[in-house]
Every structure is written in structure tokens, then in C-alpha cells.
Amino acid sequence: xxxxxxxxxxxxxxxxxxxxxxxxxxxxxxxxxxxxxxxxxxxxxxxxxxxxxxxxxxxxxxxxxxxxxxxxxxxxxxxxxxxxxxxxxxxxxxxxxxxxxxxxxxxxxxxxxxxxxxxxxxxxxxxxxxxxxxxxxxxxxxxxxxxxxxxxxxxxxxxxxxxxxxxxxxxxxxxxxxxxxxxxxxxxxxxxxxxxxxxxxxxxxxxxxxxxxxxxxxxxxxxxxxxxxxxxxxxxxxxxx
Numbered sequence: 012x013x014x015x016x017x018x019x020x021x022x023x024x025x026x027x028x029x030x031x032x033x034x035x036x037x038x039x040x041x042x043x044x045x046x047x048x049x050x051x052x053x054x055x056x057x058x059x060x061x062x063x064x065x066x067x068x069x070x071x072x073x074x075x076x077x078x079x080x081x082x083x084x085x086x087x088x089x090x091x092x093x094x095x096x097x098x099x100x101x102x103x104x105x106x107x108x109x110x111x112x113x114x115x116x117x118x119x120x121x122x123x124x125x126x127x128x129x130x131x132x133x134x135x136x137x138x139x140x141x142x143x144x145x146x147x148x149x150x151x152x153x154x155x156x157x158x159x160x161x162x163x164x165x166x167x168x169x170x171x172x173x174x175x176x177x178x179x180x181x182x183x184x185x186x187x188x189x190x191x192x193x194x195x196x197x198x199x200x201x202x203x204x205x206x207x208x209x210x211x212x213x214x215x216x217x218x219x220x221x222x223x224x225x226x227x228x229x230x231x232x233x234x235x236x237x238x239x240x241x242x243x244x245x246x247x248x249x250x251x252x
């Protein structure tokens with residue numbers, strides 16, 4: 012299990028490094044001439060988002076876990092997914108924008124169990140999500156340096172899980188997850204100006220504030236959990252016009 016975590020982190024870091032290395036090798040012409048000078052004065056503009064994510068739960072054990080010895084370990088697993096989205100950006104001031112970035116997010120937040128009774132057993136519970144995510148962010152931009160600038164983002168999000176099993180009837184071996192969640196996001200990125208578009212690699216952390224676990228003391232794998240809160244690391248590519 013630990014090896015799987017290391018492989019997931021290695022794949023994510025390798026993707027980030029490969030993309031940044033590719034940016035560094037872009038033709039020098041892109042840095043010689045100032046591109047899209049009129050773009051900075053636009054009151055609004057749009058784009059698309061392609062992203063990869065690493066997601067898991069932040070888990071809090073229940074009192075039943077502490078009182079029982081039938082399940083000795085419950086811990087979250089990190090898994091990879093991807094995002095597709097649209098982007099709408101409104102200019103508020105010279106260095107501040109308001110950004111709406113609705114996305115369709117495919118993610119899995121699996122859980123690992125070590126059962127001690129009736130015999131030692133390792134069990135993985137897959138919790139797959141298809142999220143409609145609606146982040147609203149404030150974007151702070153640096154001064155433009157040639158055809159590049161740096162920015163930071165922060166804001167709130169609302170998620171709706173299309174794959175939620177909260178109303179499942181045959182749930183003896185399930186962990187029920189609520190349909191809706193909310194939280195905050197922080198991140199940073201770069202904008203690279205080309206002749207007809209802006210290429211923006213971005214890294215952000217997205218944390219849920221609410222508890223998405225549907226408590227049910229009658230479910231074996233659920234009653235050992237008190238809270239489940241979402242956590243996601245996202246590497247995005249925005250193509251903006």
C-alpha cells in the first residue's frame with residue numbers, strides 16, 4: 012500500500028516537472044515579442060481547463076473504532092483522477108480578477124481497512140466520485156514580465172457528487188457519502204502569453220470543510236468513522252483567449 016502511495020506521488024511530480032521543462036524549451040521567439048498587449052485591458056475573457064488530481068479523505072475515527080477490536084486500522088488512500096472545465100475571468104482592477112472555474116471532476120477517495128476478526132484481512136473500499144465543482148476565486152496577478160506573469164488564487168467551492176450513494180438501500184458493505192460538499196481552495200500559477208492564447212499551468216490545494224460521511228451505526232465499515240473531509244491536490248492547464 013505504501014508503495015502505491017509513492018508511485019502516485021512520483022507520477023504527479025513527474026507530470027509537473029515534464030510540463031515545466033517543456034515550457035522552458037519553448038521557442039525563444041515567444042519571449043522576444045510582447046504578445047496580446049490588448050488582452051490585459053479586457054473586462055472579461057474565457058477559457059478551458061484540463062487537469063489531473065490526487066484526492067483522498069481526511070479521516071476522523073469514531074468512538075466505536077476505539078471501543079472495538081474487530082477493525083484495527085482505517086486509513087485513507089491517495090488516488091489519481093482528472094478534471095475537465097470551463098473558465099470565466101472578470102477584471103476587477105489592475106492586479107485583481109474574479110474567476111469562475113466550473114469543472115467536471117472524476118476522483119476516487121478509497122479507504123483501507125485491516126480487519127482483525129474473524130481473521131486478519133486487508134480490505135480496500137472504493138469510493139468513486141463524479142463531481143460537479145463550482146469554484147469562485149479571487150486572483151492576484153503580478154506585473155507582466157515580458158510574456159509571462161505569476162499569480163495566486165484563493166476562494167471557495169461547492170461540489171455536487173453525481174455518484175453519491177447516500178440513498179443506497181443495500182449498503183451493508185458501503186460507506187455512504189453525501190451528495191454535496193463545500194470548502195476552500197488556494198493555489199498559484201503562471202501565465203505565458205502567445206500570439207493568440209495564454210497558456211497557464213497552475214497548482215492548487217482544495218480542502219472540504221463539511222463532513223461528507225453519512226453516519227450509520229448499523230454498517231460495519233461505516234460505524235468506525237466519525238468524519239470524512241475531502242482533500243485534493245490539482246495540477247491544471249488553462250488555455251485562455
